[in-house]
Amino acid sequence: MLFNSYVFILFLGLALAIHYLPVSWKAKKANLLLAGYLFYAVWNPPFVLLLWLSTVVDFIIGKQLHQAENPAKRKALLAASLGVNLGMLGFFKYGGFLVDNFVLLASAAGIDFHPAAPDIILPVGISFYTFQTLSYTLDMYRKKHAPERSLLDFSLYVSFFPQLVAGPIVRTGDLLPQFKSPRQATSAQFMHGSLLLSLGLFMKIVLADGLLSGPADQVFGAPMALNIADAWLGVLAFSGQIFFDFAGYTTCAIGVAAMLGFSLPDNFRYPYAAVGFSDFWRRWHISLSTWLRDYLYIPLGGNRAGKVRTYINLMITMLVGGLWHGASWTFVAWGGLHGLYLTVEKWLESLREKRAARLTQAEPAMQPLIVEKSALPMSNPKVKTLLLVLLTFLLVNVTWVFFRAQDFATAWRLLASMFGLAPDGAALLPTIDMIKVLVVTVGLLLTHFLMRNTSVPELIHKSKWWTVGIAWGLMLVAIIVSQKSGGSFIYFQF
Amino acid sequence: METTKMARAALLSLAIALVFLLAWESFWRSKGFIPTYNDDKALWAMKRTEIYQPSGSATVFIGSSRIKFNLDIPTWEKITGEKAVQLALVGTSPILTLQDLADDEKFAGKLVVDVTEPLFFSQNPAFHQSAKESVAYYHQQTPAEKVSTAIGLALESQLAFLEERRFSLNTLLNDIPLPNRPGVFQFPAFPKTFEWNTLNRQTYMSDMFLADSAALKRQTDIWAMLIMGNPEPPIAGKELDEVLAGIKTSVDKIRSRGGRVIFVRTPSSGPMEAGEQQAFPLEQYWSRLLDATDTPGIHYKDHPETAHYICPEWSHLSPTDAVDYTHHLVKQLGEKGWFALNKSDLVNP
Structure with a gap:
C-alpha cells in the first residue's frame, strides 16, 4: 500500500480508530500487527509468507543464539539465520542478476549456456526487513541485547507498517522496547505526526512526482547525447527526485508512527548540505549507513588495521551498499564511486593531519595562522562551507548518474554530455521544465543549507502557530492541485 | 502550550485547504467544467477485467481515440x-493490446480493432507507450491499487477539478x-474544453468545445502538427510485412480459441482524411x-451511409454523429454475422 494513495487514508483512519479504542495493549498490538500484514499483503498476498518466515526463523534463532555458549553451535545458528535471510534476498533480488552474469562468464569461457530466463517478482521492501531482522540476529550473536520473549512484539518489530517497506531500518533497541508499554500519542504528538505526514506527501506528490520525475525521466530516457544544460538539469532533477521521494517516504513513516504514539529515528538530515562524503553518509539514509558501519565496516576491521586496510574496508562497505540497492553493476559502480570519494577524503584528511603534526614542531606563534591558510585559502568560514557543500553536491550528482541510468552506455553518454564531451548534444527539455528543475533545486539547496544544523521539530517549535498553519495549509493545497501521483516510491524496488 | 499551538496550526491548515478546495472546484465549475473521469491506465485496467464474457454478450474494442469518440456505447x-468493453x-x-x-488464453470473445493508420502502422515507441504501460499495469496491479x-x-x-489532463499542477504550469x-519538442496542450470521459471509457466532445471556433482551430492546428506534420515516412516493404505477420499471429491465436476479430476504419474528414x-x-x-491477416473489415468509405460525416476537428465525430454512426456500424457488423441474432434487422437508424 502506498502512502500516496486513497486507500491508505482509509487504512490509516481504521488503524488509528482501533488503536485508540479502549481495549488492552495486547489487542492494540495485535491490531498493529494485522495492519502490517494487510499493508504488505495488498501488494502481493503470498509474500506475507516471507515476512512470517523471516519473523519465525529469527525469533527462534535469536533466542537460541543468546542462550548458546558453544562457539560452534553459535556459528551454526548464525549461519542458519544468515542462510535463510540472505538466501531469500539472494533468490528474489539477485537470482536473475547471478544467472545473467554466470551466462556472461560462461560465454567468455566459450561455453554456450542458455538457461530459461528466471521469472522472479521482487517482494516489496525485502532488503529493508531482511536487514532489520539480520540486525536483531547479529545483536543476539554479540549478546548486545536480551532476546525478545514475546512473539507478538517481535512480529510487530518486523512488520510495523509505517516503516515496513522502505525504512528507516530500525534497530532492536530503538523499537522493541516501545512495544513493552501502552503507547498513545499526545495531542501535540498526534498533530505533529499529521504535519510530518503532510510534509512527506508534499515531498513525494508535489516535488518528486509532480515537478521532477518528468524532466529526470526524459533526460535519462534520451537515446542521444544531450546539450550540457539539459544533461545537468536532468541529473539535478533526479537528485531532487530521489531525495524527495525517499525522504518523503521516511517523513511519512515517522509521522504515521508518531500519530500512533511511536518514535522512529531520523533517516535524513539535509544531506545536500553535507561537507564531504563522511558527512554525506551521516545525513543520507542514516539507518542504512549506520547498519553497514556497525555490521560490516567495523567487523571488517574498520579503521583499526592501518590506512590501506581502512580504504579497502571502506570500498567493500560501499560496494555492498551499492549492491544492496539493486541487482545491477550500475548500482555497484554507484557504491564504488562513493567508496572512492570516501577513500580520497580519508587520504586527504591523513595528509592534513600529517601537515598539522609537522606544524606543531614549527614556531608556536605562527601555528594558528599556518593551519588556517593550509586548510583552504578562504578566510570566511561560511563561504568555505558553502563552497565545500556545493563541491560535495556536484560530486554526488555524478554518482546519481550511475544510480539512475538503466545501463552503462546511458551513464557514459550522459556524463559525456554533462562535461562538454558531446558538442552536438541535443536540446531536450522545454523551458518550463528547466524552470521547474532550477527553482526546486535552488530551493532544495537553500533549505538544506539553512537547516543543516537544525530539524523540522526545532523549526516548528521556534515558529509562530500561524506560520506553521499557513505553511501546512499551502502544502495541502499543493497536494490537492497536484492530484494523485500514483507513483510508487523509488526505494520500494530495493 | 505546544498542544494549543499545534491545534491552532492544524485548524488553520485545514481551513486553508478546505476554503481552497471549495474555491477551486467552484472556479472550474463556473467555467463550465463538469466532473469527468481520468482516462488513465487504472480505468483501462478496470475495463480490461470485463473482457471475459460469453461471446454473445460483449464486444471488446481496441484502437486509438477515434473509436472512443465514434462509438456511442449507450x-x-x-x-x-x-456490452461494449472499450479498451482503445x-x-x-492497438497492436500491443x-x-x-x-x-x-482466457479471452475467446469478439474483438473490434479500430484502425487509425498513422498510429496503427507506426513503429514510433511514443505511439505504443500508453499500451505498454496500461497492459503492464493491468497484469501487475495490486489489490490496494484496485481499491x-x-x-x-x-x-x-463528484469533483470537476480532479482531472489530471486539465487541472493538475503540472498541466497548469x-x-x-x-x-x-530550437529543436525542443513540447507536447501541445489540447483545449481544456475538448472532451469528457465517461466511466465506460467513452469519450465525447463537449458542447463548449463545439461552440468555440478558437478551440476548434487550436485542435486542428495540433493535428496538423502532430499527425500530418510527422516527418517519419510510413512503414513499407519488409518492415510492413513483419508488422502484418505479427498482427496475423495475434488474430490467429484469438480465432484458434473460438474468438472473432474484425478491423474497422471509422470516419475522419477534411485535411486529416486527405493526409x-x-x-x-x-x-x-x-x-x-485484411488480406495478410485473412480478416474481415469495415471501412467507412465503403458504405455510402457512413462516408459523409464531417468531423468538427477533422479526426473525431461529434456526439450526435457518433450516435448515428454507431447505428450504422451495428448494422454493418450484423451483416457480417457479428451478432448471435441478426440484429441488423432490428436496426433502423
Whole structure:
C-alpha cells in the first residue's frame, strides 16, 4: 500500500480508530500487527509468507543464539539465520542478476549456456526487513541485547507498517522496547505526526512526482547525447527526485508512527548540505549507513588495521551498499564511486593531519595562522562551507548518474554530455521544465543549507502557530492541485 | 502550550485547504467544467477485467481515440443488447493490446480493432507507450491499487477539478506559454474544453468545445502538427510485412480459441482524411491488412451511409454523429454475422 494513495487514508483512519479504542495493549498490538500484514499483503498476498518466515526463523534463532555458549553451535545458528535471510534476498533480488552474469562468464569461457530466463517478482521492501531482522540476529550473536520473549512484539518489530517497506531500518533497541508499554500519542504528538505526514506527501506528490520525475525521466530516457544544460538539469532533477521521494517516504513513516504514539529515528538530515562524503553518509539514509558501519565496516576491521586496510574496508562497505540497492553493476559502480570519494577524503584528511603534526614542531606563534591558510585559502568560514557543500553536491550528482541510468552506455553518454564531451548534444527539455528543475533545486539547496544544523521539530517549535498553519495549509493545497501521483516510491524496488 | 499551538496550526491548515478546495472546484465549475473521469491506465485496467464474457454478450474494442469518440456505447448497448468493453487508448496503436489479448488464453470473445493508420502502422515507441504501460499495469496491479481506483473514481464522479489532463499542477504550469529552444519538442496542450470521459471509457466532445471556433482551430492546428506534420515516412516493404505477420499471429491465436476479430476504419474528414489517404493508400495498407491477416473489415468509405460525416476537428465525430454512426456500424457488423441474432434487422437508424 502506498502512502500516496486513497486507500491508505482509509487504512490509516481504521488503524488509528482501533488503536485508540479502549481495549488492552495486547489487542492494540495485535491490531498493529494485522495492519502490517494487510499493508504488505495488498501488494502481493503470498509474500506475507516471507515476512512470517523471516519473523519465525529469527525469533527462534535469536533466542537460541543468546542462550548458546558453544562457539560452534553459535556459528551454526548464525549461519542458519544468515542462510535463510540472505538466501531469500539472494533468490528474489539477485537470482536473475547471478544467472545473467554466470551466462556472461560462461560465454567468455566459450561455453554456450542458455538457461530459461528466471521469472522472479521482487517482494516489496525485502532488503529493508531482511536487514532489520539480520540486525536483531547479529545483536543476539554479540549478546548486545536480551532476546525478545514475546512473539507478538517481535512480529510487530518486523512488520510495523509505517516503516515496513522502505525504512528507516530500525534497530532492536530503538523499537522493541516501545512495544513493552501502552503507547498513545499526545495531542501535540498526534498533530505533529499529521504535519510530518503532510510534509512527506508534499515531498513525494508535489516535488518528486509532480515537478521532477518528468524532466529526470526524459533526460535519462534520451537515446542521444544531450546539450550540457539539459544533461545537468536532468541529473539535478533526479537528485531532487530521489531525495524527495525517499525522504518523503521516511517523513511519512515517522509521522504515521508518531500519530500512533511511536518514535522512529531520523533517516535524513539535509544531506545536500553535507561537507564531504563522511558527512554525506551521516545525513543520507542514516539507518542504512549506520547498519553497514556497525555490521560490516567495523567487523571488517574498520579503521583499526592501518590506512590501506581502512580504504579497502571502506570500498567493500560501499560496494555492498551499492549492491544492496539493486541487482545491477550500475548500482555497484554507484557504491564504488562513493567508496572512492570516501577513500580520497580519508587520504586527504591523513595528509592534513600529517601537515598539522609537522606544524606543531614549527614556531608556536605562527601555528594558528599556518593551519588556517593550509586548510583552504578562504578566510570566511561560511563561504568555505558553502563552497565545500556545493563541491560535495556536484560530486554526488555524478554518482546519481550511475544510480539512475538503466545501463552503462546511458551513464557514459550522459556524463559525456554533462562535461562538454558531446558538442552536438541535443536540446531536450522545454523551458518550463528547466524552470521547474532550477527553482526546486535552488530551493532544495537553500533549505538544506539553512537547516543543516537544525530539524523540522526545532523549526516548528521556534515558529509562530500561524506560520506553521499557513505553511501546512499551502502544502495541502499543493497536494490537492497536484492530484494523485500514483507513483510508487523509488526505494520500494530495493 | 505546544498542544494549543499545534491545534491552532492544524485548524488553520485545514481551513486553508478546505476554503481552497471549495474555491477551486467552484472556479472550474463556473467555467463550465463538469466532473469527468481520468482516462488513465487504472480505468483501462478496470475495463480490461470485463473482457471475459460469453461471446454473445460483449464486444471488446481496441484502437486509438477515434473509436472512443465514434462509438456511442449507450446506443450500442441499447440496440445490440451486448456490452461494449472499450479498451482503445488515445494516441496509441492497438497492436500491443491486440498481442496482450491474443496471449490471454482466457479471452475467446469478439474483438473490434479500430484502425487509425498513422498510429496503427507506426513503429514510433511514443505511439505504443500508453499500451505498454496500461497492459503492464493491468497484469501487475495490486489489490490496494484496485481499491484506490474505486475510491478515486467515486471522487472523480463528484469533483470537476480532479482531472489530471486539465487541472493538475503540472498541466497548469505547462499551460504557461513560454518559448522553447530550437529543436525542443513540447507536447501541445489540447483545449481544456475538448472532451469528457465517461466511466465506460467513452469519450465525447463537449458542447463548449463545439461552440468555440478558437478551440476548434487550436485542435486542428495540433493535428496538423502532430499527425500530418510527422516527418517519419510510413512503414513499407519488409518492415510492413513483419508488422502484418505479427498482427496475423495475434488474430490467429484469438480465432484458434473460438474468438472473432474484425478491423474497422471509422470516419475522419477534411485535411486529416486527405493526409491519411495520401500517406496510407487504401490498397497498400487497409486492403493489405485484411488480406495478410485473412480478416474481415469495415471501412467507412465503403458504405455510402457512413462516408459523409464531417468531423468538427477533422479526426473525431461529434456526439450526435457518433450516435448515428454507431447505428450504422451495428448494422454493418450484423451483416457480417457479428451478432448471435441478426440484429441488423432490428436496426433502423
